[in-house]
Each structure stands twice: as structure tokens, then as C-alpha cells.
Amino acid sequence: MRPDVERLCADLDAELTRDAPIGREHTWFGVGGPCDALVRPRTEHALSTLLRRCADADVPVRVLGDGANLLVADEGVDGVVVKLDQPVFEACTIGVDGRADLVRAGGGADLAKVMHASVRAALDGLCPMAGIPATVGGALRMNAGGRFGAIGDVTACVRLMRPNGVTEELPASAIRFDYRQTNMPRGVIVRADFQLQPGDQEPIRTRLKEIMAYKSGSQPMAAHSAGCMFRNPTLPSGERVSAGMLIDRSGLKGLVEGTATVSPEHANFLFVPEPRTGRATDVLRLVERVIDRVREAQGVELHTEVVIWRRGDRTGAIQ
Ligand SMILES: Cc1cc2nc3c(=O)[nH]c(=O)nc-3n(C[C@H](O)[C@H](O)[C@H](O)COP(=O)(O)OP(=O)(O)OC[C@H]3O[C@@H](n4cnc5c(N)ncnc54)[C@H](O)[C@@H]3O)c2cc1C
Known part of the structure; x- marks a missing residue:
């Protein structure tokens, strides 16, 4: 209804x-x-x-x-x-509570803008977020990051509005930041504080450029995708392996399902070359085919990292 x-x-x-x-x-x-x-x-x-x-x-x-x-x-x-x-939800303030190294940003703030503002203020810590498209809230919910670090590493505090409309301040010590997930309760992240390190602007800029160059050299950044489609699985030995490597080894780069494709460049990126005529159903079918083929070829079960919203399914809803 x-x-x-x-x-x-x-x-x-x-x-x-x-x-x-x-x-x-x-x-x-x-x-x-x-x-x-x-x-x-x-x-x-x-x-x-x-x-x-x-x-x-x-x-x-x-x-x-x-x-x-x-x-x-x-x-x-x-x-x-x-x-x-x-x-009100996109604001970013460098230096709060009388501390020059604390950055406060709204849950809807563009993470790249927050990162660049902190670099201009000669503060290091958010550079690992280079090339990760996100709002502050989305990045925190996913504990976005990669080989250079994750957003949880520099988070000092999160202001969370619970489904009943009541807000609470969660210090970082109350949050467990894991691989692409956190144990934060359901709710809307309305604001966060980041504890950064003061330094010299030039080396921070150089690091930012290096991370950006690595990202754009290894991922199809401009493709219509959601970044990595699958979580890197953990083997029974406890070792975490690259989902992209498993998909590649299963010979699936370039696999097409209707309007969706496995990237020939980075096997964990599924994308839609022509969104105007593209269909989410094709992406979902491609996801199933990749899961089946990797299970058959490698004996490993893949799980999606991308959040999927469907009518009548409350997965991903805060209430
Ligand atoms: C080209 C490309 C490269 C990428 N590279 C990386 C990478 O290197 N590392 C990485 O980790 N990710 C990467 N991603 C994935 C994506 O950038 C991150 O997961 C990012 O954190 C998503 O943020 P978002 O604001 O877009 O969230 P959305 O996609 O809009 O939402 C994701 C989830 O967060 C929830 N959410 C969003 N905002 C809030 C809020 N304010 N409060 C509570 N919940 C909220 C949503 O409900 C949803 O469950 C990439 C994606 C693309 C397209």
C-alpha cells in the first residue's frame, strides 16, 4: 500500500x-x-x-x-x-571545539569536498578516500576505504538519528568499523567529526595525487557502476581473497547479460554501458550468473557489497 x-x-x-x-x-x-x-x-x-x-x-x-x-x-x-x-546537512567546518585538527561534516556532505577542504587546511587523514564517490553518511555506513585506509580510521564521533527521531552522539570507541561495514545501529547519520593530523600541505597533496592515480589506473572510474559489486570473501583458512581475482580466474571478464557487463578492466566492477536503455534486472541477473560461475569454478561463495533496494523488501531500510 x-x-x-x-x-x-x-x-x-x-x-x-x-x-x-x-x-x-x-x-x-x-x-x-x-x-x-x-x-x-x-x-x-x-x-x-x-x-x-x-x-x-x-x-x-x-x-x-x-x-x-x-x-x-x-x-x-x-x-x-x-x-x-x-x-544544513552538507556543511563542513575545519576546526571545531577549539581544535584545529577536528573536522565536522554533515551526513550529506560530499566526501571529496570535505577531503579537499582538509588538505587545503594542511590536515592529513582523509586522503585514502580519494576517488571514492560518497557522501559522509554513505561512507561511514559502508566504512568506505581500500588499501590505503578506511574512513573509520579517522572518525572521532558520529551523530546518529535513530528511527524514532531521537539523536545520539556515538564516540568512535562505541563503533566497530570492520571491512566495508560497521555495527552502528539503524538510523540516519546526520553529522560526523574526523580527527586529522596536521602536517605540511605539499606532501599531503602529493599523497592524494598518488592515491588518485592508483585508483584511476586500476578501476574504471567513469563507468556506470557501484564500484566493487562483491565483498572480498574469507576462505575457510581465514584468508581474505580478492573477489575480482576469483571472477577473473573464472574467465568472466567481459561477460554480458542483456544491458549489463562485467568490466573487462576490473572484474569486480559490473556496469551498464548505456544507462538510458539499461535495466537493473540485467545487473541482478549478471550478479547471479557471476555467483554461480565462481562457485562452480572456484568453490567460493560471493556476496554482494552493493546495497540493493527492492519494493516490498526492507533490506537496507532503517525501519
Ligand atoms: C567508481 C566507484 C569507485 C568506488 N570505489 C570504492 C572504494 O575504493 N572503496 C569503497 O569502500 N567503496 C567504493 N565505491 C563504493 C561507494 O563509493 C562507497 O560505498 C560509498 O561509501 C557510498 O556512499 P554513498 O553516499 O554513495 O552511499 P549510497 O550508495 O547512497 O548508500 C549506501 C548505503 O549507505 C546508506 N546511507 C547513505 N547515507 C546515509 C546516511 N546519511 N545515514 C545512514 N545511512 C546512509 C544507504 O542507505 C545505503 O545503505 C566506489 C563506487 C564507485 C561508483
């Missing part, structure tokens, strides 16, 4: 779009269907009221960041999708 969005958003300081084409317009894949309602709150109070009303009405709520780790099914997704792209 469709939610009564007029009632949920009545008197809220927020922008509401019904049947918003989020899959096509707000994800890096550029495919997939709409959501019942896209809501962009202009204040924390509006967000809190919205969450409380949705909880009372049992309407699912999902949070959309930059859509860089997200696939929306072709049939779209039910309930309310929240996007933190209003100024």
Missing part, C-alpha cells in the same frame, strides 16, 4: 517529490525505478518529525547518499527515501 505522503510531510520544512526516479537520476548505475516519495528535509527537526511519523505509520524509510553503492530494482522501492542534500 502506498504511504499517505501528504500526511507524513504535512507542515514539514522539507521538499517532497512523489514517484521520484531515484534509480536513474540518483545512482551511479543510472538504472532502476522510482521511490514512492523522496523527501529532502531542510532541518534536523523536520527529519526527526518525518522519521517519527513514518515509524508510527510503519512506513519504510531509506537513506540515499550519493548512490555510489546502490542498485534500485526496476520496479522501484516503496515508502520514503530521505536525501540529505540541503545546506
Whole structure:
């Protein structure tokens, strides 16, 4: 049943779009269907009221960041999708609480902008995020990172709004940051503080350029994808191995399913060469084929890292 969005958003300081084409317009894949309602709150109070009303009405709520780790099914997704792209959630302040090395950024802030602002202030620590498209909230939820480090390494505190609309401050010591996941409770990340290291600007810039060059030399950065589709699996021996290597060894680079393809450049990137005519269903079928073929050829089970939103399925919803 469709939610009564007029009632949920009545008197809220927020922008509401019904049947918003989020899959096509707000994800890096550029495919997939709409959501019942896209809501962009202009204040924390509006967000809190919205969450409380949705909880009372049992309407699912999902949070959309930059859509860089997200696939929306072709049939779209039910309930309310929240996007933190209003100024209050995009702010970034260098030096807070009287500490020059503490950076505070809203949950909807563009991570690249936060990283560049910190480098301009000669603060190191966010350079490992170079080339990772994300909002601050999306990066924290996924503990985004790679061989150079992860965002959890420099996180000092997270301000989280729980599904009942109440906010709490979580110090980093209360959060376990693991490989591409955290144990943070469900909720909306509205803000975070990062503890960075003061240094000289030039070496920090050089490091940033090196990391960026590594990323763009090893990944198809401009493809319509969500980065790595699968988590690197852990073998029974406890060793974590590269999913891309397993897919490559199974001979799947360049495999095509309808409008979706396994990247010939980086086997863990599945992409849609032509999103205008692309279909999320093809990506999902390609995912299944890759899982089957890697199981047959390598005896290893792959699991998706990319978050998948489907109608009637509350996986990925905060309530
Ligand atoms: C070209 C390319 C390269 C990439 N390279 C890397 C890489 O090197 N390392 C890496 O880790 N990832 C990489 N990724 C994946 C992606 O960039 C990260 O997972 C990133 O953290 C996603 O952030 P987002 O804001 O786009 O989140 P989204 O994709 O919008 O959402 C991802 C999840 O986070 C949740 N979420 C988003 N915002 C909030 C919030 N404010 N509060 C609570 N939950 C929220 C969503 O509900 C969803 O469950 C890459 C992707 C692309 C397209």
C-alpha cells in the first residue's frame, strides 16, 4: 500500500517529490525505478518529525547518499527515501571545539569536498578516500576505504538519528568499523567529526595525487557502476581473497547479460554501458550468473557489497 505522503510531510520544512526516479537520476548505475516519495528535509527537526511519523505509520524509510553503492530494482522501492542534500546537512567546518585538527561534516556532505577542504587546511587523514564517490553518511555506513585506509580510521564521533527521531552522539570507541561495514545501529547519520593530523600541505597533496592515480589506473572510474559489486570473501583458512581475482580466474571478464557487463578492466566492477536503455534486472541477473560461475569454478561463495533496494523488501531500510 502506498504511504499517505501528504500526511507524513504535512507542515514539514522539507521538499517532497512523489514517484521520484531515484534509480536513474540518483545512482551511479543510472538504472532502476522510482521511490514512492523522496523527501529532502531542510532541518534536523523536520527529519526527526518525518522519521517519527513514518515509524508510527510503519512506513519504510531509506537513506540515499550519493548512490555510489546502490542498485534500485526496476520496479522501484516503496515508502520514503530521505536525501540529505540541503545546506544544513552538507556543511563542513575545519576546526571545531577549539581544535584545529577536528573536522565536522554533515551526513550529506560530499566526501571529496570535505577531503579537499582538509588538505587545503594542511590536515592529513582523509586522503585514502580519494576517488571514492560518497557522501559522509554513505561512507561511514559502508566504512568506505581500500588499501590505503578506511574512513573509520579517522572518525572521532558520529551523530546518529535513530528511527524514532531521537539523536545520539556515538564516540568512535562505541563503533566497530570492520571491512566495508560497521555495527552502528539503524538510523540516519546526520553529522560526523574526523580527527586529522596536521602536517605540511605539499606532501599531503602529493599523497592524494598518488592515491588518485592508483585508483584511476586500476578501476574504471567513469563507468556506470557501484564500484566493487562483491565483498572480498574469507576462505575457510581465514584468508581474505580478492573477489575480482576469483571472477577473473573464472574467465568472466567481459561477460554480458542483456544491458549489463562485467568490466573487462576490473572484474569486480559490473556496469551498464548505456544507462538510458539499461535495466537493473540485467545487473541482478549478471550478479547471479557471476555467483554461480565462481562457485562452480572456484568453490567460493560471493556476496554482494552493493546495497540493493527492492519494493516490498526492507533490506537496507532503517525501519
Ligand atoms: C567508481 C566507484 C569507485 C568506488 N570505489 C570504492 C572504494 O575504493 N572503496 C569503497 O569502500 N567503496 C567504493 N565505491 C563504493 C561507494 O563509493 C562507497 O560505498 C560509498 O561509501 C557510498 O556512499 P554513498 O553516499 O554513495 O552511499 P549510497 O550508495 O547512497 O548508500 C549506501 C548505503 O549507505 C546508506 N546511507 C547513505 N547515507 C546515509 C546516511 N546519511 N545515514 C545512514 N545511512 C546512509 C544507504 O542507505 C545505503 O545503505 C566506489 C563506487 C564507485 C561508483
